[in-house]
Amino acid sequence: MSRTLWIAASGMEAQQMKTDNIANNIANVNTQGYKKGMIRFKDMLYQKVSSPGAGTANGAIPAGIQLGTGVQVASASKLFTQGSLESSSADLDVAIEGNGFFQVSLPSGKTAYTRAGSFHMDQAGQVVTGEGFPVLGFPTLDTNSTSISISQDGTVSSFSGGTTSEKGRITLARFANPEGLSYLGGNLYEESAVSGSAQTGNPSTSDFGNIAQHKLEGSNVDIVKEMVDMIAAQRAYELNSKSIKTADDMLRMVAGLK
């Protein structure tokens, strides 16, 4: 059967996946801490129709005929560029300017990592995420503190009953290849073989960014880019469908020979 059909079908599937990814990015353009998804493609194996050097009536074909069979998804990963910072009034709303992730302890015992810094204090003074997961690397706070101040280098001070006391310093984690982190959902990432092991340290030191209090990191989705990509994907999808239609017409002609 005509290979054109399968080649074009793989092309359409690829554009479909692209469009799905774009739609997800657009849907999350206002999600705090969201990192835009990227889909990358690689080509599929070539099928040999005739080997290089094979002969025909006119002599040998030097290059042979090798026809491709389309494209497939190479990776679907996140792009970790800095999102813009949005102001907030809550004391425990923090953002990282630069490298680094907050460390979160999951109920399963594993450590997850996130850029979303919208934290709260529980009854024991421990800092937790919106879902209630304890944030590691954050000093425990006084439950009766009226205000908390966090400096750029992550030093946490709490003000209660007229006195300010330093509670400790935030610890962040960083990875050699953040793109390799596996996404767990809910802005949480997990270490994987490809991301490299988590290296912890304090903000404002050599490889880590600064802490910005009263700020939340917005999504890094650039809506203009997404719209342009969506237009390109749509037209590529259409072109691939024309390939299918042409193959179909040709096959119909072949069938109509007799």
Add this chain to the structure above:
Amino acid sequence: MSIGLYSASGGMALEMKRQESIATNIASSSLPGYKREFIQSSEFTDAMYESMNDKSEVKGIGIGGTIGEKKVDFSQGALKQTGRPLDFAINGKGFFEVQKDDNSKMYTKNGSFMLAANGDLITSEGYKVLGDNGVISFNPNYSLSDLTVSNDGTLMIEDKTGNTMNSIDKLSIINVENTDSFKRVSGSYFTLPPAQGARNLAQDANPEEFSILNRTIETSNAAPIKEMVSMIASMREFEMSQKVLKMFDTRFRLEQQKLTR
């Protein structure tokens, strides 16, 4: 049976192959660095005139529709910024050099690389990217977001403490004078037969023939207009051959009816 019947069917077969080539070009539009392919068939009329003028030898008159060489169009594709630290594009001549597991070398314009678990710079298919010092490898202590790349392909990591640039390696950019020497082995990858005069352009003192862009990829050079026009032309060729075939069929039927009585 008439030779013309086989000529026409050969023409149809050729056009179907051409459609596959066009479909591959269209399907691969998302592949970074993809170079479009086209099938160049030898001319039927040329072969015919040759054998008419040179009566000593009757050249094969396109029996079965000559399928000539498959050619690759190496024109530059448009550059697209992605923001991804490991996306590279070559603006100008030259190819990235990559190595397979059996140590054979291949060449590609697809600069959308990844990091392997051991820090090696690899392509999406797993081939290792080569530089001046062999396989390019990143120290896990570095942060990829600090990667900067100069025009000649030197990879450097900015060191925040000492304000110095730690040079990692320099990308190998290989080129030959006659790009037709490159043989395609898969969508983005080519091999070079030995002794083609391959040169590493990156080792020139002042490389002028290319520049490396970071956080950018080279998109496919298959222009939709060209592919659509080729598709239409091929389709009509196909239709015409089909009409010729039908004519032969009618003729044989009539001959059979009228002459066998």
